[in-house]
Amino acid sequence: xxxxxxxxxxxxxxxxxxxxxxxxxxxxxxxxxxxxxxxxxxxxxxxxxxxxxxxxxxxxxxxxxxxxxxxxxxxxxxxxxxxxxxxxxxxxxxxxxxxxxxxxxxxxxxxxxxxxxxxxxxxxxxxxxxxxxxxxxxxxxxxxxxxxxxxxxxxxxxxxxxxxxxxxxxxxxxxxxxxxxxxxxxxxxxxxxxxxxxxxxxxxxxxxxxxxxxxxxxxxxxxxxxxxxxxxxxxxxxxxxxxxxxxxxxxxxxxxxxxxxxxxxxxxxxxxxxxxxxxxxxxxxxxxxxxxxxxxxxxxxxxxxxx
Numbered sequence: 001x002x003x004x005x006x007x008x009x010x011x012x013x014x015x016x017x018x019x020x021x022x023x024x025x026x027x028x029x030x031x032x033x034x035x036x037x038x039x040x041x042x043x044x045x046x047x048x049x050x051x052x053x054x055x056x057x058x059x060x061x062x063x064x065x066x067x068x069x070x071x072x073x074x075x076x077x078x079x080x081x082x083x084x085x086x087x088x089x090x091x092x093x094x095x096x097x098x099x100x101x102x103x104x105x106x107x108x109x110x111x112x113x114x115x116x117x118x119x120x121x122x123x124x125x126x127x128x129x130x131x132x133x134x135x136x137x138x139x140x141x142x143x144x145x146x147x148x149x150x151x152x153x154x155x156x157x158x159x160x161x162x163x164x165x166x167x168x169x170x171x172x173x174x175x176x177x178x179x180x181x182x183x184x185x186x187x188x189x190x191x192x193x194x195x196x197x198x199x200x201x202x203x204x205x206x207x208x209x210x211x212x213x214x215x216x217x218x219x220x221x222x223x224x225x226x227x228x229x230x231x232x233x234x235x236x237x238x239x240x241x242x243x244x245x246x247x248x249x250x251x252x253x254x255x256x257x258x259x260x261x262x263x264x265x266x267x268x269x270x271x272x273x274x275x276x277x278x279x280x281x282x283x284x285x286x287x288x289x290x291x292x293x294x295x296x297x298x299x300x301x302x303x304x305x306x307x
Contacts, residue, residue: 003244004241004244007244008237008240020044023040027048027229028053031053031230032054032229032230035231036232037229037232037242038229039092039224039225039226041225042079042222042225042278042280043222043279043280045080045088045089045225046080049088052230053229053230054088054227054229054230055228055232056087056088057087057089057090057228057239058087059075061236062090062239064264065090068091068264069263069264072091072263078091078223078278079278079280088227089227090226090246091223092242092245092246092263093261093262094221094222094223094224094263094276095197095222096196096214097133097194097196097220098196098197098213098214098215098219099115099116099192099193099215100183100190100193100200100203100212101115101189101211101212102209103209106121106189106211109213112215112216113137113140113141114141115190115215116137116141116168117141119168121168122167123169124170124188124189124190125169125188125190125191126171126172126179126192127165127171127172127173127192128172128173128174129172131285131289131290131293132289134162135147135291135292136277136282137192139158140220140277141161142154142157142158143217144158147220147277148280148281148283149283150282159291159304159305160301163301163304166295166296166298170182176195176198177202179191179193179194179202180199180202180203180208183203193212197259197260197261198258198260200212200259219277220277221278222278226241228242246264248264251264251265
């Protein structure tokens with residue numbers, strides 16, 4: 001922030017948010033007039049585009065796009081960034097949802113999401129408490145066409161899959177720090193890392209001997225992007241801010257301080273060969289969360305699916 005202010009003779013006012021709902025509330029409160037730029041994941045971005053709260057960004061106004069990895073430079077190939085030929089977002093940081101495993105309890109790195117259901121780890125698995133992502137996990141494990149859009153015929157199979165997961169799990173978490181404590185206390189062998197390498201970094205800081213693996217079925221992944229609001233008073237300066245954050249120092253801070261992925265840093269051999277499933281809006285978050293709540297409470301499949 002300071003280096004940008006010095007370079008451009010401007011003052012940056014940073015507002016922190018703690019949830020997607022918090023961000024939506026702040027941006028919509030005054031029809032996007034209170035902010036110039038904000039960071040949002042590609043799935044959430046769609047409602048801002050629909051409401052006309054963000055504007056297109058000219059690629060030539062962000063020279064540092066050339067510094068990004070090929071998978072992030074091809075904006076049209078990333079779901080949700082381009083609509084009707086207009087670029088609405090610039091990729092900034094990401095994290096894939098991999099598997100964290102205890103090196104002492106798991107002989108070799110798990111290469112499939114199926115490991116979460118493996119009876120060898122019964123009562124030694126830690127998972128995320130969230131209906132939206134868990135139904136996507138179930139869809140991946142079942143080989144469904146899309147983990148984000150379940151058809152009517154898919155729900156019974158997905159519910160059965162998640163009931164089986166619940167029975168194999170020792171505990172569920174919502175926050176990264178909570179997951180580390182749970183993994184340590186329960187002496188778990190395996191954990192679905194909803195927050196990716198951020199959790200890996202926390203586990204290692206807690207003294208745990210853990211590894212990290214991405215499943216061959218493809219890893220769910222969120223991608224945070226910078227966008228410009230329709231209320232931006234100085235769009236040129238807004239573009240300069242986005243360009244600045246693609247420089248070496250800001251990009252590296254994401255990796256070293258937060259354990260997040262940078263769109264400009266070199267890609268590891270492991271990442272290069274992996275398929276990332278960028279999060280997309282699902283058919284119904286409400287329905288997924290309603291069913292998940294029933295599953296978590298211990299209901300049998302027929303009761304979970306009852307209307």
